[in-house]
Amino acid sequence: MPDKTPWIEIRDLRFARGGRTIFDGLNIRIPRGQVAAIMGPSGSGKTTLLRLIGGQLRPDRGQVLVDGQDVHRLSRRALYRLRRRMGMLFQSGALLTDLDVFDNVAFPIRENTRLPEPVVRALVLMKLEAVGLRGARDLHPAELSGGMARRVALARAIALDPELMMYDEPFTGLDPITMGVIVTLIRRLHDALGMTSIVVSHDVAETSSIADWVYLISDGRVVDQGPPARLQEAATDWSRQFLQGLPDGPVPFHYPAPDYLGDLMNAEGRR
Amino acid sequence: MTALQALGRWWLGVLGRLGRGHLFLLRTLVALGPLMLRPRLWIRELYSVGVRSLLIILVSGLFVGMVLGYQGYITLVDFGSAEALGTVVALSLVRELGPVVTALLFAGRAGSALTAEIGLMKATEQLSSMEMMAVDPYRRVLAPRFFAGILSMPLLAALFSAVGVAGGYLVGVGVLGVDAGAYWAQMQANVDVFDDVLNGVIKSLVFGLVATWIAVFEGYDTEPTAEGVSRATTRTVVHTALAVLALDFILTGLMFGAL
Ligand SMILES: Nc1ncnc2c1ncn2[C@@H]1O[C@H](COP(=O)(O)OP(=O)(O)OP(=O)(O)O)[C@@H](O)[C@H]1O
Numbered sequence A: 001m002p003d004k005t006p007w008i009e010i011r012d013l014r015f016a017r018g019g020r021t022i023f024d025g026l027n028i029r030i031p032r033g034q035v036a037a038i039m040g041p042s043g044s045g046k047t048t049l050l051r052l053i054g055g056q057l058r059p060d061r062g063q064v065l066v067d068g069q070d071v072h073r074l075s076r077r078a079l080y081r082l083r084r085r086m087g088m089l090f091q092s093g094a095l096l097t098d099l100d101v102f103d104n105v106a107f108p109i110r111e112n113t114r115l116p117e118p119v120v121r122a123l124v125l126m127k128l129e130a131v132g133l134r135g136a137r138d139l140h141p142a143e144l145s146g147g148m149a150r151r152v153a154l155a156r157a158i159a160l161d162p163e164l165m166m167y168d169e170p171f172t173g174l175d176p177i178t179m180g181v182i183v184t185l186i187r188r189l190h191d192a193l194g195m196t197s198i199v200v201s202h203d204v205a206e207t208s209s210i211a212d213w214v215y216l217i218s219d220g221r222v223v224d225q226g227p228p229a230r231l232q233e234a235a236t237d238w239s240r241q242f243l244q245g246l247p248d249g250p251v252p253f254h255y256p257a258p259d260y261l262g263d264l265m266n267a268e269g270r271r
Numbered sequence B: 001m002t003a004l005q006a007l008g009r010w011w012l013g014v015l016g017r018l019g020r021g022h023l024f025l026l027r028t029l030v031a032l033g034p035l036m037l038r039p040r041l042w043i044r045e046l047y048s049v050g051v052r053s054l055l056i057i058l059v060s061g062l063f064v065g066m067v068l069g070y071q072g073y074i075t076l077v078d079f080g081s082a083e084a085l086g087t088v089v090a091l092s093l094v095r096e097l098g099p100v101v102t103a104l105l106f107a108g109r110a111g112s113a114l115t116a117e118i119g120l121m122k123a124t125e126q127l128s129s130m131e132m133m134a135v136d137p138y139r140r141v142l143a144p145r146f147f148a149g150i151l152s153m154p155l156l157a158a159l160f161s162a163v164g165v166a167g168g169y170l171v172g173v174g175v176l177g178v179d180a181g182a183y184w185a186q187m188q189a190n191v192d193v194f195d196d197v198l199n200g201v202i203k204s205l206v207f208g209l210v211a212t213w214i215a216v217f218e219g220y221d222t223e224p225t226a227e228g229v230s231r232a233t234t235r236t237v238v239h240t241a242l243a244v245l246a247l248d249f250i251l252t253g254l255m256f257g258a259l
């Protein structure tokens, strides 16, 4: 039986940005070896949450524990040591534009280890093969399509076999074939490397197919959680609306605005 | 009241930037240590910051020297001392025009490019992704560029002055008929290694530090949008020009005024 302490523990997190409270009283526990999905409407702070876990943003209150260590109290050196055990797939890919595909994937290996170049080469080719882009090793990021860039970024994120992988919207903008490949790849990597994974997404079907546990966040807190099958049964109005994509329900689709009819009829209004 | 508030907000903004700028300088200086173990990182930047600025520096130096040849001759010939032309050209270049014009050209050519490059890396989350790969952008991206900038400025200024002296020779000796022997002999006799050349080198070192600091900081502190990057690039050129001219006044006062 593996270690039961959670890999990630978020306690009573509060975070505000630009005068807006994004999280208030957020609690999440992700056990070792789980694929956890974090779902929520656009702008609910999913990307922000990953940055908080990676120690790139500081919370106003509360703690983020990764493998028992409080991320925001670590020294720089310790934080960087911890990050070496994490991989993150950015929403935009964020490839280094002055390096080609091969060097991008080799980058974290060369910077963080002293492996001889033939070993680096073998590792890079293995990671590129896993995402189906071994043949694209000499292309530059500007020559890649959005989906290809995402796959290269994925190969780079897993280059050092991280213990924790964080995926920010891994499924958006992919064609059905690539999507299927990425979905199975995430699950396969997870099982083969025995990592803990966090998938941030609003693609309900794909995410449900690989997640062990789903957190639905809205208004800065977890509104519902559970295994995907149970959430599909829709325990609460909120999850039923979000997971089935209904416009009416407790989740507001509209940004707060004055009364619609009154707004239209207000001839004096400038815009 | 609103005008006062705006003034207060602007001033707070300025102070905030100054604070961030100094912290930035401190962290970059700390990152210079480990950089020495990986010379390949900054040698590459030396190429893109220094070597790529060479052409504009050499061409400008030549023209500035030739203009100095004309202007110096016109003034000196009235006093019957045209053979002092070599001294005038060399002193103007080594003390003033070499360091100052090189720094201004550097801001336009290399500084703006540095700001734009780093700003774009920030806007496209490349710096963020480096941090998440446990690679410190200060060590990997900022310090190498900073070091290359500081190193290349005195070298570029020296080349500027050397080409300028040759330009003055072309015009003074070749066109206006000043005696070639006098041109060089006067220069050799009246340009002092410490008072003139060393002080010029100190100036260009200081300008190099300031110009590169502004360029790299503006890039790193940029608002991560296309508009933010373009504004940061403009600010680099303007702020560097102002800082260099103001510092030149202070340094000149300290160096030559005290003598
Ligand atoms: N640099 C910033 N400064 C101020 N506010 C920001 C900044 N970045 C993001 N925000 C705000 O934080 C909130 C959460 O943003 P975040 O990117 O985490 O959302 P998200 O859940 O990832 O959305 P999406 O699904 O569209 O990617 C948004 O309301 C956004 O306006």
Ligand SMILES: [Mg+2]
Pocket: A046, A047, A048, A091, A168, A169
């Ligand atoms: Mg996001």
